[in-house]
Amino acid sequence: MVREVPRVRISSSKGLLCALGVLAIALPAGLAASDPPPALTFQTALGRTLQLYIEPVFINGASAVFLDHRTSNGLNILLASNAVDRSLYYSTDMARSWTNIPNTDRRQYRRGFVTEDGNLLLWDRQTYRMDLCDLQGNVLGTHTDAPLPWHGSWGIGQAGSTILYAEYADTPVQEVRVFRSEDGGKTWAVVFSQRGPASEKPQVRHFHTVQPDPFFPHHWYLSSGDHPSQSRVWLSKDDGKTWVEVTDRHSAGFRRHSLHRYTSIVFTKDFLYWATDDLVGVEQAQVVRAKRGEPLALEVVGAAGAQCMRNAIVTDFGLLLISEAKNAKTPGANIYLFTPPNSIQSVGSVPRVGSQDVRSPVTLSLSSKSSVGGEFFTWACPRVELARGTLLALWRLTALPQ
Numbered sequence: 001m002v003r004e005v006p007r008v009r010i011s012s013s014k015g016l017l018c019a020l021g022v023l024a025i026a027l028p029a030g031l032a033a034s035d036p037p038p039a040l041t042f043q044t045a046l047g048r049t050l051q052l053y054i055e056p057v058f059i060n061g062a063s064a065v066f067l068d069h070r071t072s073n074g075l076n077i078l079l080a081s082n083a084v085d086r087s088l089y090y091s092t093d094m095a096r097s098w099t100n101i102p103n104t105d106r107r108q109y110r111r112g113f114v115t116e117d118g119n120l121l122l123w124d125r126q127t128y129r130m131d132l133c134d135l136q137g138n139v140l141g142t143h144t145d146a147p148l149p150w151h152g153s154w155g156i157g158q159a160g161s162t163i164l165y166a167e168y169a170d171t172p173v174q175e176v177r178v179f180r181s182e183d184g185g186k187t188w189a190v191v192f193s194q195r196g197p198a199s200e201k202p203q204v205r206h207f208h209t210v211q212p213d214p215f216f217p218h219h220w221y222l223s224s225g226d227h228p229s230q231s232r233v234w235l236s237k238d239d240g241k242t243w244v245e246v247t248d249r250h251s252a253g254f255r256r257h258s259l260h261r262y263t264s265i266v267f268t269k270d271f272l273y274w275a276t277d278d279l280v281g282v283e284q285a286q287v288v289r290a291k292r293g294e295p296l297a298l299e300v301v302g303a304a305g306a307q308c309m310r311n312a313i314v315t316d317f318g319l320l321l322i323s324e325a326k327n328a329k330t331p332g333a334n335i336y337l338f339t340p341p342n343s344i345q346s347v348g349s350v351p352r353v354g355s356q357d358v359r360s361p362v363t364l365s366l367s368s369k370s371s372v373g374g375e376f377f378t379w380a381c382p383r384v385e386l387a388r389g390t391l392l393a394l395w396r397l398t399a400l401p402q
Helices: none
Strands: 040-043 049-056 062-070 077-082 088-091 099-101 109-114 120-124 129-133 139-143 156-159 162-166 175-181 189-195 206-212 220-225 233-236 271-275 286-291 297-303 309-315 318-323 332-339 343-351 375-379 392-399
Touching: 040 343, 062 375, 062 392, 077 109, 109 156, 156 206, 162 206, 175 206, 271 309, 271 332, 297 343, 309 332, 309 375
Parallel strands: 062 109
Antiparallel strands: 040 049, 049 392, 062 077, 077 088, 088 099, 109 120, 120 129, 129 139, 156 162, 162 175, 175 189, 206 220, 220 233, 271 286, 286 297, 309 318, 318 332, 332 343, 375 392
């Protein structure tokens, strides 16, 4: 059953936004791309003064492309590619230095995933295959039945030696599938599928996320989109082998099922949290809290702006929510800070480059899942003032001394 949660109303502090409500991160005229942009200073509901920096990241002076950032299992590995020649690099010191990964075939790897043992899963858009490689570029295995990638950073996950990824299609396909590996990505099998929009009786357009529940061993959650009837959630209790739908059918007051459309998810001991990749019929994205169960029990915490939300990054101060910029009614991508249980604060927005009609996915739902020392990374669309001249942005959220 969906119900509204009393909202803690937080007003933006003075000076946070310029006349258009724009975050002050655009590089001033004449400032070199390597120079840090101005910081945004704001105050939280708890009275903490925070500063947010967003900086472009380059690899040896060249434009970089974000692929993945593994910050769990004792690892801190940032994976990226050179935007010009597609050469691969990784960093273990938060992009301060880079090590080249041999890619002699110059394959166009458009998705990457760092496994828990420090290997790499790399999806090639030219050959529609996925390679398992080590950090020296040695191929350890190849998945040849991979015509589609996963969506964003929450479209693939790992628990132990088990890895799952869910197919994402931009164009109509007959079927979308969930693949499972029991050996760290060497071999794969289909464990779940739904009819796609090119079939006679479509069930979903594509999958958005598949993630393990860190508080319940062997439990995984899978989500899909995009239309309301296609926005659904499934649960596996056997490490992804079998699935049962847990969509909350009682979404009164919102467009049916749209509250289940999300591209990132955060787990706590008591709840699952996400921000909707949909304006749910009320022209506002919503922060949702879901109580585990069959079905889930959804609660709406409150609104998070008039853009669909894409990323939810765990920081020391709460979840930093980042939207796309496809709604021309707002000046750009929205940034919100959500502190459970019900504090939602508008931080600012990232302006578009060019006219108000410019549409941007902003991060493509690709980012770190959590910050390290206050820092995390995202993919960066050139159609917004996020990371001028590169497709990799460093975000730094720190507290000023009290």
